[in-house]
Amino acid sequence: MDYDIVIIGGGPAGLAAAVSARKAGVEKILILERDNKLGGILNQCIHNGFGLHTFDEELTGPEYAQRFIDQVKELGIEYKLNTMVMEISKNKVVTALNRAHGLFSIKAGAVILAMGCRERSRGALNIPGYRPAGIFSAGTAQRLVNIEGYMPGKRVVILGSGDIGLIMARRMTLEGAKVLAVAELMPYSGGLKRNIVQCLDDFGIPLKLSHTVIDIEGKDRVTGVTIAEVDENRKPIPGTEEHFDCDTLLLSCGLIPENELSSSMGVELHKVTNGPVVNESLETNIPGVFACGNVLHVHDLVDFVSEEAAIAGKNAVRYLAGEGSCMGKDIKIATEGGVRYSVPTTINPGRMTNELTVRFRVGDVYKDKYLSVYFNNERISHKKKRIMTPGEMESVTLKRDELEKVNNLTGITIKIEEE
């Protein structure tokens, strides 16, 4: 089997990449999806709030996904469900497994990685205590409640104020559970402001910033957890312990891009994002292998996932047409002063589109600070931002003609400045 483009993952990223690649004129596209339906994580996000940017309306997750699924079907793009990609070789042979075809291989002209991410587990957080039933990652609980219709618990403490945790605080409350508290290790929330208001404040659920779980009790099922305040080194402060009788602990402590497939094929990963290092075309260090969506870096708004994925799709088509190979040299984007990373990490002006969105996250809460962009040592933009937080992705737009105006451009820097 040969395909021009094989897309790994049929979530919003994979779908948008497929649609844009088809619209750019490529025929043979195949989406491989492990689950029994397209749509990815959106299938379990039954709350609304999706699509404000793309469709100008508030959709639920499944509704948003459906818009793209409909396009995939209308455009006659092929997809295989219940199909797990097991391996991708450096020369783009994709090996997958399913019930119908067994283990099979596909030769791809270009590959788009869109595998999404997984949740950080209890073990990865090193929370001491027993290991009973009743400890769930927030996404697992979300699946049980929203898809299967089952309650994972009745009295709940949530660790981590990521968006999934916030949304589950509200969902569990609506379904009849008592959410006692949301504890967050950092002095700020990792979630969107609107979710804190709509999911905690509106239900009177306390958000305990700078707190963590220091013990889990219960040998068979959780019977209680102890939380404590932490100091600036994130170490628990003795004497601040607070005990909750509960049967459930939900964890919403961050998402990790799923890049085991990518790294075993030789894709270079970024130390901060855990996603592939990509250039302006969202192409990895392996030519013809592109990445988008949560596998590239964790997003909070699906609209940006779709936008990013559409670009990856288009660039895969350009790659197949032989455009864009090796024109001039790549310019590195440096991030400083609280900007943790950027996607992409390099730009080649020769391949760049007229406008390019560079996305990034900041490492702390910044109020009334300036966001600046430098070309070499020259500051070319300087904008005051009322607030920037680690929970919300930021972006700057770079224009190709401005890049080209600079003589001998060797580096771009994005940084936060006091003034």
Added chain:
Amino acid sequence: MYDVIIIGAGVSGCAVARELARYKTRVLVLEKEEDVCCGTSKANSGIVHAGYDAKPGTLMAKLNVEGNAMIHKLCRELDFDFAPIGSLVVCLKEEDRPRLQELYDRGIKNGVPGLKIIERDRLLQLEPNIADNAVCALFAETAGVVCPFGLNIALAENAFTNGVEFEFNSEVRDIAFVDGKWQVTTDKEKYETKAVVNAAGVYADKFHNMVCDSIINITPRKGEYMLLDRTCGGYVRHTVFQLPDEMGKGVLVSPTAHGNLLVGPTAEDIEDKEGVNTTPFGLDKIASFSMKAVKNVPFRSVITSFAGLRAHEDGGEFIIGEAPGTDGFFDCAGIESPGLTSAPAIGRYLAEMIRDKYHFAVNQEFNGKRKGIIRPKNLSESELNMLLKDRPDYGEVICRCESITKGEIVDSIIRPLGAKSLDGVKRRTRAGMGRCQSGFCSPKTMEIISEMLGIPLSEVTKSGKGSKIIVGSNKDEI
């Protein structure tokens, strides 16, 4: 009336059971948990020790060396995962060299083959991530790593298919010798037997002291661990120990039989015989202690932490044999490390002792072979596609981190002494043991368990009674 009742379905109890199945006997294993391998046997380092640690002349030394040799063969007979990767005891100070030499000499006395002391240069070739101040090391080529669940479960299944009976969720409460027979009373039932084997792990002192005047005392000695992702499995290639001290073999860094990296254990005496919780103190200690022998262990990739309890008897020696003054009460007590390694030898040693007392005849039908669960991961493309023709379940991946298919999970449930809970499936297949720690697959595995056992989803447990995973349906409480 049984010939032998064994208390405890850990690796010791199951090894004895399998060896007894070689004779014409009626054997029953009583286990208080819902499955085999729920005590110490499920939470340890999984090292098949070469045998240089125990004092020459002790039972521990003898059974360790014998057990090691047996496991090298048994892994094929019983189809469990074992990798003979070898071990290194690293000496970090020139002045400690005599202590390393002492270990070597002890090993030679104990009859350990293939021991060598290697110098820094060679050590660095073998282990590039070894500490900068490492001076030399004791290399033991017969050491290896075993999947502890795999060993315990394989022994149990093979005992079962050869006629040994198992009762789970059966806690032994009382033992008494009445009219020349033993009466064993559980929370449910009373049984009669000619002989009792006390393989109750950290609780073995309780049963021994019930029937014997020479008291023994077992202290649970907790060991905590951190387990790292498979991407770090190659960080060291051998099991790397530091020189042992009075509390045990110290913190080790080792690949596991499945290619993860294991770091631990700590050693702390506690009182609670169920105290398998991890502690902030313990986890900190692992991190700082491991760094002495191996540089920059990638703790960023920790996927889980856990703790196990060593059944430390005051005498520091295995207590195996008929308890003084009893007629047919056999101890298998104080089985701390190297208990896992020694298990096959312990089983043989004790079973032969019991056979000799009761003159059991040989069971001609005994079949010591067992096939494990088919692993599509280990098949070639054509083998796998052959299998899938009849069994498409092996083409449906459920646990994405470990690539475990529905076929494997179904097999783990329907096979002899099959899994009844999420943890049971996990120990048999590794589904849920990977980097996401069952976040993705647990709802699906629950469905399969519910379907195969014919129970409602709400009755599926993590590890037996009291550990239900869901508490009802949405809006039940409104």
